[in-house]
Amino acid sequence: MKPYTRFSDRELVEAIRASDSEAFHVFYLRYYEPIYRFLWYRTHSTETAGDFTQEVFMRIWEKRETLDPQKSIRAYLYRIAYHLVIDYLKKRSSHETFIQKNTHQRNISFEAFSDLQMDVYRVIDQFSEPVKTVFCMSRFEGFKYSEIAEICGVSVKTVEFRISKALELMRKKLSHG
Amino acid sequence: MDQADYQMLISKKLSGELSSKESKQLQDWLTQSPENQALYHEMKRYWEQSRQPEPPFIPDVHQEWSKIKNRLGLDHLHSQSRRPESAVETFRSLLSGRKRLAVAALSLACIFMIAILLWKNEIGFSRYHRMVTGNGERKEITLDDGSQIRMNSGSVVQYAKSWKKKRHVILAGEAFFSVVPGELPFIVQTENAVTGVLGTKFNVRARGRQTRVVVKEGRVRFASRGKASGEVVLAASMMSQIEDHGLPRIPQETDVEATLGWLEKRLVFNETLLREVIAELIRFYDTDIRIEDPELSELTITASFSEMTVDAVLESICLAINAEYIHKKDCYYIVHRCQ
Secondary structure: OHHHHOOOHHHHHHHHHOOOHHHHHHHHHHHHHHHHHHHHHHHOOHHHHHHHHHHHHHHHHHOHHHOOOOOOHHHHHHHHHHHHHHHHHHHOOHHHHHHHHHHHHHHOOOOOOOHHHHHHHHHHHHOOHHHHHHHHHHHOOOOOHHHHHHHHOOOHHHHHHHHHHHHHHHHHHHOOO | OOHHHHHHHHHHHHOOOOOHHHHHHHHHHHHHOHHHHHHHHHHHHHHHHOOOOOOOOOOOHHHHHHHHHHHHOHHHHHHHHOOOOHHHHHHHHHOOHHHHHHHHHHHHHHHHHHHHHHHHHHHHOOOEEEEEEOOOOOEEEEOOOOOEEEEOOOEEEEEEOOOOOOEEEEEEEEEEEEOOOOOOOEEEEOOOEEEEEOOOEEEEEEEOOEEEEEEEEOOEEEEEOOOOOOEEEEOOOEEEEEEOOOOOOOOEEOOHHHHHHHHHOEEEEEEEEHHHHHHHHHHHHOOEEEEOOHHHHHOEEEEEEEOOOHHHHHHHHHHHHOEEEEEEOOEEEEEEOOO
């Protein structure tokens, strides 16, 4: 397993395409936690996040032969994850979402948050899902606008607009001046 | 350009998406007025102060990997794609007979030594505290996070000196855990099982080849450490157990107070095999008890004892199974009742 850990994503994808399970193992270890965190942040359910993370990697393996080493595999991972989340949120009725959200919120620990960070978090939490996802992908996952556009299946202009909207909403809700 | 356009430039600047032309536009706009600068700094502050909370629980990636590996059948694939161990083959052809045996023995010894070294380093002196209770002895441990562990007799608890990703405890024997809620998951590892929680009260009993979990409060995840994948989630007053490296049993309702009897120095048995009852009594009273007739050991006992002497307990057990006990030289012998 040793040489693989130094492989770039592209080299790993090439090996995975050739059904190399050790390369897939390294790839799994590399992205398990980021994907899990992303999914947990969207669903606020450790169980759902855990199941979906497995689902994301299973799909990668099942479609390994169609992977394109020229494209960002990381963006592809998030794209699968993002679509799982969208389907999940659609399926749940608004009533259910409300209850779940409230029960889950209690389990989230904000101990390390300052007051301002807490306020900012509350505003982000009120964003619509598309605005929230786009903002978080830029801010926390460090994706480029072009990548976010591809993951979410929207135009780059839409990404620009949503992130700018997110910051404007924060200013409106939090500004004292 | 209007205000909205400049806001767009600011957000692009913050996400590192600004082109050099746009950068120039933004600079010019900022120098136009202090209000513009204030707006920029305010938005920058919100950007920087946005944070994501930590998930309350992050599954163990290696465990998750073995699950997905099983589901996708990767082990099988792996062995197919690999050539037979050619190095070993070459080695074999070079050595023969006794020499090979000697080399094999030597390498085995080496592996054994390395295993001991690794084990010592893992658990022995550096990273884990170790607490042991002898027979008839109990201990309480309060961990740095305030969580409490109450150890039953004849048990060993090892816990990590510092926590990074999880609060890790290794248990052999029996203990009751009162876990204070925290960001890091609390993991109890036994020979064959892993129990994970966030903040709850529960009892873990790892004796012989069996680990049994009973939950008093909250929810607990329980999984095998073996190859079999599958995890069960237990709610309050549920129990599950794992034999050897099998799958956890489907959780079922249980009498929590009976399981936790030992905390109040009460012995509670519910259709328990006599040999297990005796093993428990040995730990509880720190005395030697032997079952002389093997067929007796498979009988089951349902009883509850509190604050009784070992003689009184043995007396009532013997009455129930039509046996008798003899006390000779610090040891109790249980035998068939003579007709």
